[in-house]
Each structure stands twice: as C-alpha cells, then as structure tokens.
Amino acid sequence: MSDTVLHIEDLSKQYRLGEVGTGTLSHDINRWWYRLRGKEDPYLRIGEENERTQKGNSNYVWALRNISFEVxxxxxxxxxxxxxxxxxxxxxxxxxxxxxxxxxIKIKGRVASLLEVGTGFHPELSGRDNIFLNGAILGMTKTEIRRKFDEIVDFAGVERYIDTPVKRYSSGMYVRLAFGVAAHLESEILIVDEVLAVGDSEFQKKCLGKMGDLSKAEGRTVLFVSHNIQAITTLTKKSVFLDKGRLVDFSSTPEVIKKYLEYNKGNKGMYLDESDSNVPRIRKAMVRTSEPNFTHICGEPLTLEFEFFLPQPLKNGAFAFQVMNNLDMPIVHCWVFNSDRPVFREAGINKLICTIPKFRLYIGSYYLRLTFADNAGNTILQTLDGVCNFEVDIFTRQRDYKWEPNTCTYLEDCEWETK
Amino acid sequence: MTQHTDKTHWDLVIKPKASLFDLHLKDLWQYRDLLAQFVKRDFVAQYKQTIFGPIWNLIQPIMTTIMFLLVFGKIANIPTDGIQPVLFYMSGITIWNYFSVCFTSTSSTFVTNSGIFGKVYFPRLIIPLSVVLSNIVRFGIQFFLLLVMMIWYHFHNYPIHFGLNWLLIPLLVVIMGGIGLGLGIILSSLTTKYRDLSILVGFGVQLLMYATPIVYPLSYLMGKKYRWVIVSNPLTPVTEAFRYALFGTGHFTLSTLGYSILFMVISLLVGILIFSQTERSFMDTV
Known part of the structure; x- marks a missing residue:
C-alpha cells in the first residue's frame, strides 16, 4: 500500500487587494483589538471569490478556499x-x-520547489560556483552536490563553460544548468511550476523525461503545475483542477482535463456586455456558425460580428481577434486597423463584421481572444479571453475513413496529380 | 503502519500561525553549507571586474581618517586621549564600520532579497548571518591596515603595547556584530510593512556615529551635562574597550561592557523572535 506523503486539509489563503501600505496600520490595530478580546479576526469573515474580471465589493479576496487533497x-x-x-x-x-x-499541510520528507529556474543564480559567479550556490539554496549539502556534480554538468551539457561566469551563458545553457541542479535534488517531493516553458523543445522533452524517471525509478513524488495539457496528460495519472481558488475536481487526469475543457466553454458563441458605463468597450461579440447551436462545418464560411461602444470617435482605433484552440494556443489571427479602412470613427455604437470565406480549422473546440486598442495612444482599451466558444465538426463531408479528432488543426485544400 | 496514518510522523506541518518560539533553529544548522556559500558569494561577486578588488576596503578608512584628522583634529581641536591621532581615528572607524555595515545591510534583508525569498524556502536568518560573517573578512582587512599603521608608528615614538588585553578584541567584534545583527533584523522585519523605516536607517546610522565616541574620546566629555546620552549608548563601552585593548587607554568597566553584552543578547532575542514571525508571510506585504 502506498503511503500518503502530502496531506492538505481545508487550506485557505486570503489576500488584501489594492495599495498595500495605506490603512495597514489601522487594520493591524483593529485586528489586534479583536484578538485581545479573544474574537476572530474581523477581516477573515469578509472576502470574496477571486474573479479578476469583475470589480469586487471588498478589498479582501480568497486566492484559495477550503482546498483538501492527498498525494x-x-x-x-x-x-x-x-x-x-x-x-x-x-x-x-x-x-x-x-x-x-x-x-x-502535512508533509513527509524533504520538499524542493522549482517555482523558477535558477533561483539565486549569481551572474558574476562561474557555472561551478552557481551549482554549489543554487544547490545549497535548494537545500542540498556540499557533499551531496559534490557527489552529483558531474551528473549535473553532464545533464546540462555545459562542461566547456563550467568555469565561465553564467552571465556569459546563452539563455538555453543557463536554463539547462539550473534545471540540472534542481533535477538532481535528493528531495522526496519535487514541486515544479511551468519552468518547462523555457528552453528548446529537445530540452523540454529531456526535462519531461527526467521528471517521469524521478517518479518511476526513484519513487519520488512530483507536483506538476502547467498550462500545457499535453505535458500533464503524458506525465500524470491524477490531477487537481482549481478554479477561482476552489477545488473543482480531484481525480484521474483524463477526467479532470475533460472537466477543465468543459469549464472553459462556459459561454457559448456569444459575448454581451449590457452595462451602461461610458467607457469605450466591446459590447457584443458573436460567431455565426454554419450550423445552429454554435457548431461549424470545417470549410464553410464563418462570420463574426462585433459591436463596440464609443463615447467619442477614436483617432486610430484597431481591433483584432485570435481563434484559440482548447490547448490555449492561438490558431488564427485577424485584425483591422484604422489605416486599412475607416473604423471607430463615430461616437456611439460601431459594428464590425468579419467573414472568413473558408474556415478550415479541424474538428475541435475553439474560442476567441479579442483585443481592442487605440493605437494613437498605444493603449489597449480592452482584451477579452475565452469568449464565443464554438465547435468545429465535419459530419457533412464524406470520405472513406472516419474523421478522427486530433489528426491535425488545419485542413488545407489540395490537388493531387498522378503521372 | 498505514493503519495509523493519523499517528504517523510528519516531517513538516504548515500551519497559519506558528507559536512564538518556533524558530527553526534546527533548520539553520541543516543549511550551514548555504551560509558558507552566501559568504563566499558576497565576497567573490563584489570584486569581480574590479581592478583593485578587496583593496577598495582600504581606501574608505584611509580617506575617512584623513577627513577626521582635518575636521576634528585640526579644526575642532578635539583631544585624542593621548593616542596618536591617526591611530585614534582609524581604530574608531574600523570598529564602527563593522557595526554600521552589519546594521545597514541586515536591515534591508527582506526588501533586497524578496526575489529569492519568494521562490524558495530556506531559513531566512541565513541571509543576515551571512552578511555579518562576510563582513568579518572586510573588518579583518581594515584591521590589518590598522596594524600596519601601528607598526609604522611603533618606530615613530608610539610603541605598541602588546598584552593580554588584545584578547578582548574578538569579543568586542562579536558584540559589535551581534548588536548590528540584532537591531538590523528587527528593522528589516518592520520595513516589510512600513517602508518609512528604511529611510530612517540611512541617516540614523550617521547620527548614531556621533553619539558614539568615534571622533572624540569618552574622557573628553567628563563633567558635561549630556554625557549620559553617550554613556547610555551600548556601543560606547565597546569602542572604548577596543581602544583600550589596542592602546591601553579607554574608559570602560566590566559593568559597562556587561551592559553592552546584555543589550546584544536582548536585541538578538527580540530580533530573532520578530524575524521568524515576519519571514513566514512577509511575501504578502513586502
């Protein structure tokens, strides 16, 4: 039977928003006064969900609320x-x-966290010195580091540069050396934050491989945080899904990912802002798909409609949208500038319609990311992410083989010749 | 064993509030290699790409001595207790520098290291400790300069008095470093919330120097009304004792030196208590 090495119980974290420093003294005194009378901290009773797109009523938010799970x-x-x-x-x-x-939180064994690659690296020191410094910061003793030294240098592939100050390293070498130190930690629990976002793809694979080895061969526990659904799927069997500080799901990775993707689909096909504030903003965004219920057939024309509210004309307005796939990657980028055609030149409601004659994205779920800017002032007026979800399907087109999901992202027209 | 999961031993429990005396002193010992690495980093990194390297440590006391010699010796005509003036000022500057650098550098511990503190855990006390230790090396270099000057004057009518009183010096350095560290970490904990204090440190240290017998001997204040201010400064007996150890002249007693030691112990205790409370969550307020 496997043992629990990490036990998290009812974990909550509250943050204070706004300018830290103003009013802290009065809040401190108030807190102290409550504590003196044996009462609960008055500021713990307030606080709301961490929804960053909406303006809240209170200056306290819960970044985490009642999280419990075991590893x-x-x-x-x-x-x-x-x-x-x-x-x-x-x-x-x-x-x-x-x-x-x-x-x-109760923990068994040593914890090493990699929230950032190369924490405490000193640019002026040589690679060798930095291995010892960084290793010590991460909790290794000198003898441990000495024992692993050759392995680290080998893993990072920087043997030739080992006595050169790290400020002369290429960024790739720097990251490799830093990850090398961390990967050779002798801790029982390793916490990795999206550090893999840096480095070339070959090295990313190497890191992922190393992390897999750590758990399989050495029985070490790894907590892995990432936006990269692919990496999470290959590396992990179990996952935690957090949203607005709450634990939404804690079960097998495929289940969790399914739920995660469904969550992102929250608002189907349309975005509507009916508030009557007097700032320039996107009022409405909508995709007109070829089929009802926001389903589009691959290869059919796609129309997108946008409505803007302007209190006064923009001198040099611009608008762009990206079509994002469910791995959060932008697939399509379309834009319109005032220099291309007259846009946003009148106060009040402005409409824009964009037609993509042949929308060739493959089967999958997509959503939009919108950017509304005034280029004259170089200011971004508004960005909206995760709006207008829609599905692409190919069920009307016939071919001899079944259409499988995940074969590609983009379906190109092509002509074949036989000679 | 799995049946008694609740009773199993947990190596670490992370809780909202720690007891006041949960100081992680065991952790500190575990991370002693890190302390050595930081000391090395502080010293090596500072002189990379400089021509003179550690010699820079000598320029400052030499220039300051010349300045003091002119202003307080020649212009203000303050006596030096029968000690050769150059040696008098230089000895004061040497011991004072150690205190002031310990105090000012440790007082910004949290603010200057927030980058690294936010990313990885290690006992935060390692940083101020490494500052105090790496500055001992600097003190050593300046002390060496002082010795060279003493040898020079040895052949020019100011013979060196070697004796048991030289054994006082290590103790005095520890007291200076200890008070600097203690006050420094108290301030560093408070500056995470109230940044005003960091402004205070800058000129506060300068003013404090004039409240310590650095540019004048304590004997010069005999019978003056404000003498009690200077005497109540815990750094006063240390400076006087330092000069006594080197030159055989200085006004301190065992009880005044005991007062300094007591002050050091209290400021260190209070400092460590406040520091370990602050280190737990300062990332949210810094």
Whole structure:
C-alpha cells in the first residue's frame, strides 16, 4: 500500500487587494483589538471569490478556499486551472514562501520547489560556483552536490563553460544548468511550476523525461503545475483542477482535463456586455456558425460580428481577434486597423463584421481572444479571453475513413496529380 | 503502519500561525553549507571586474581618517586621549564600520532579497548571518591596515603595547556584530510593512556615529551635562574597550561592557523572535 506523503486539509489563503501600505496600520490595530478580546479576526469573515474580471465589493479576496487533497508516495500529480485559479498560491504555500490563512499541510520528507529556474543564480559567479550556490539554496549539502556534480554538468551539457561566469551563458545553457541542479535534488517531493516553458523543445522533452524517471525509478513524488495539457496528460495519472481558488475536481487526469475543457466553454458563441458605463468597450461579440447551436462545418464560411461602444470617435482605433484552440494556443489571427479602412470613427455604437470565406480549422473546440486598442495612444482599451466558444465538426463531408479528432488543426485544400 | 496514518510522523506541518518560539533553529544548522556559500558569494561577486578588488576596503578608512584628522583634529581641536591621532581615528572607524555595515545591510534583508525569498524556502536568518560573517573578512582587512599603521608608528615614538588585553578584541567584534545583527533584523522585519523605516536607517546610522565616541574620546566629555546620552549608548563601552585593548587607554568597566553584552543578547532575542514571525508571510506585504 502506498503511503500518503502530502496531506492538505481545508487550506485557505486570503489576500488584501489594492495599495498595500495605506490603512495597514489601522487594520493591524483593529485586528489586534479583536484578538485581545479573544474574537476572530474581523477581516477573515469578509472576502470574496477571486474573479479578476469583475470589480469586487471588498478589498479582501480568497486566492484559495477550503482546498483538501492527498498525494501518495511516487505519484505525479498535475495541477491545472486558468490564470488566477490559485495554482501559484498553492505552490507558494507548499514551498513555504508564504503561509496559509486557514487550514494546514502535512508533509513527509524533504520538499524542493522549482517555482523558477535558477533561483539565486549569481551572474558574476562561474557555472561551478552557481551549482554549489543554487544547490545549497535548494537545500542540498556540499557533499551531496559534490557527489552529483558531474551528473549535473553532464545533464546540462555545459562542461566547456563550467568555469565561465553564467552571465556569459546563452539563455538555453543557463536554463539547462539550473534545471540540472534542481533535477538532481535528493528531495522526496519535487514541486515544479511551468519552468518547462523555457528552453528548446529537445530540452523540454529531456526535462519531461527526467521528471517521469524521478517518479518511476526513484519513487519520488512530483507536483506538476502547467498550462500545457499535453505535458500533464503524458506525465500524470491524477490531477487537481482549481478554479477561482476552489477545488473543482480531484481525480484521474483524463477526467479532470475533460472537466477543465468543459469549464472553459462556459459561454457559448456569444459575448454581451449590457452595462451602461461610458467607457469605450466591446459590447457584443458573436460567431455565426454554419450550423445552429454554435457548431461549424470545417470549410464553410464563418462570420463574426462585433459591436463596440464609443463615447467619442477614436483617432486610430484597431481591433483584432485570435481563434484559440482548447490547448490555449492561438490558431488564427485577424485584425483591422484604422489605416486599412475607416473604423471607430463615430461616437456611439460601431459594428464590425468579419467573414472568413473558408474556415478550415479541424474538428475541435475553439474560442476567441479579442483585443481592442487605440493605437494613437498605444493603449489597449480592452482584451477579452475565452469568449464565443464554438465547435468545429465535419459530419457533412464524406470520405472513406472516419474523421478522427486530433489528426491535425488545419485542413488545407489540395490537388493531387498522378503521372 | 498505514493503519495509523493519523499517528504517523510528519516531517513538516504548515500551519497559519506558528507559536512564538518556533524558530527553526534546527533548520539553520541543516543549511550551514548555504551560509558558507552566501559568504563566499558576497565576497567573490563584489570584486569581480574590479581592478583593485578587496583593496577598495582600504581606501574608505584611509580617506575617512584623513577627513577626521582635518575636521576634528585640526579644526575642532578635539583631544585624542593621548593616542596618536591617526591611530585614534582609524581604530574608531574600523570598529564602527563593522557595526554600521552589519546594521545597514541586515536591515534591508527582506526588501533586497524578496526575489529569492519568494521562490524558495530556506531559513531566512541565513541571509543576515551571512552578511555579518562576510563582513568579518572586510573588518579583518581594515584591521590589518590598522596594524600596519601601528607598526609604522611603533618606530615613530608610539610603541605598541602588546598584552593580554588584545584578547578582548574578538569579543568586542562579536558584540559589535551581534548588536548590528540584532537591531538590523528587527528593522528589516518592520520595513516589510512600513517602508518609512528604511529611510530612517540611512541617516540614523550617521547620527548614531556621533553619539558614539568615534571622533572624540569618552574622557573628553567628563563633567558635561549630556554625557549620559553617550554613556547610555551600548556601543560606547565597546569602542572604548577596543581602544583600550589596542592602546591601553579607554574608559570602560566590566559593568559597562556587561551592559553592552546584555543589550546584544536582548536585541538578538527580540530580533530573532520578530524575524521568524515576519519571514513566514512577509511575501504578502513586502
């Protein structure tokens, strides 16, 4: 039977928004006064969900709320969630750079956290010195580092540069050396934040491989946070899905990812902002798909409609949208500038319609990311992410083989010749 | 064993509030290699790409000595207790520099290291400790300069008094470093929330120097009304004792030196207590 090495119970973390510093003294005194009378901290009772797109009523938000889960030894656990879901806060508490507001975490064994590659690297010191410095910061003793030294240098592939200051390293070498140190830590639990986003793809594979080895061969526990659904799927069997500071799901990775993708689909096909504030903004965005219910047939024309509200004409307005796939990657980019055609030149409601004559994206779920800007002032007026979800399907087109999902992202027209 | 999961031993429990005396002193010992690495980094990195390297440590006391010699010796005509003036000022500057650098560098611990503190856990006390230790090396270099000057004056009518009182010096350095560290970490903890204090440190240290017998001997204040201010400064007996150890002249007693030691112990205790409370969650307020 496998043992629990990490036990998280009812974990919550509250943050204070706004300008830290103003009013802290009065809040501190108030807190102290409540504590003196044996009452609960008055500011713990307030606080709301961490929804960053809406303006809240209170200055306190819960970055994490009542999170509980367990990790067994040798498990690789994935942690996913949108930006602001509380992933980083959870990692910060786990790696002891901040404390929880409520709840507790029990840990068996040493924890090493890799929230950033190369923490504490000193640019003026040589690669050799930095291995010892960084290793010590991550909790290794000198003898441990000495024992692993050759392995680290080998893994990073920087033997020739080992006595050169790291400020002369290429960024790739720097990252490789830093990850090399971290990967050779002798801790029982390794926490990895999206550090793999850097480095070339060959090295990314090497890192992913190394992390897989760590858990399989050495029985070490790894917590892995990433936006990269592919990496999470290959590396982990179990995952945690956080949203707005709450734990939405904790089960097998495929299940969690399914739920994660469904969550992103929240608003189907249309975005509507009916508030009557007097700022320039996107009022409406909508995709007109070839089929009802926001389903589009690959290869059919796609029309997108946008409505803007302007209190006064923009001098040099611009608007762009990206079609994003469910791995959060932009696939299509379309834009319109004032220099291309007259846009946003009248106050009030402005409409824009964009038609893509042949929308060739392959089967899958897509959504839009919108950017509305005034280039004269070089200011972005508004960005909207995760709006107008729609599906692409090919069920009307016939061919001899079944259409399989995930064969490609883009279906090109092509002509064949036989000679 | 799995049946008693609740009773199993957990190596670490992360809780919202730690008890006041949960100081992680065991952690500190575990991370002693890190302390050595930081000391090395502080020293090596500072002189990379400089021509004179550690010699820069000598320029400052030499220039300051010349300045003091002119202003306080020649212009203000303050006596030096029968000690050769160059040696008098230089000895004061040497011991004072150690205190002031310990105090000012440790007082910004959290603010200057917030980048690294936000990413990885290690006992935060390692950083101020490494500052105090790496500055001992600097103190050593300046002390060496002082010795060279003493040998020079040895052949020019100011013979060196070697004796048991030289054994006082290591103790005095520890007291200076200890008070600097203690006050420094108290301030560093407070500056995470109230940044005003970091402004205070800059000129506060300068003013404090004039409240310590650096540019004048304590004996010069005999019978003056404000003498108690200078005497109540815990750094006063240390400076006087330092000059006594080197030159055989200086006004301190065992009880005044005991006062300095007591002050050091209290400021260190209070400092460590506040520091370990702050280090747990300062990332949210810094």
């Amino acid at each position: 067994k030894q040798g498990q690789v656990l994935g942690i996913i969630g949108r930006n602001g879901a509380g992933k980083s806060t959870l990692l910060k508490i786990l790696s002891r750079t901040t404390t929880p507001t409520k709840g507790n």
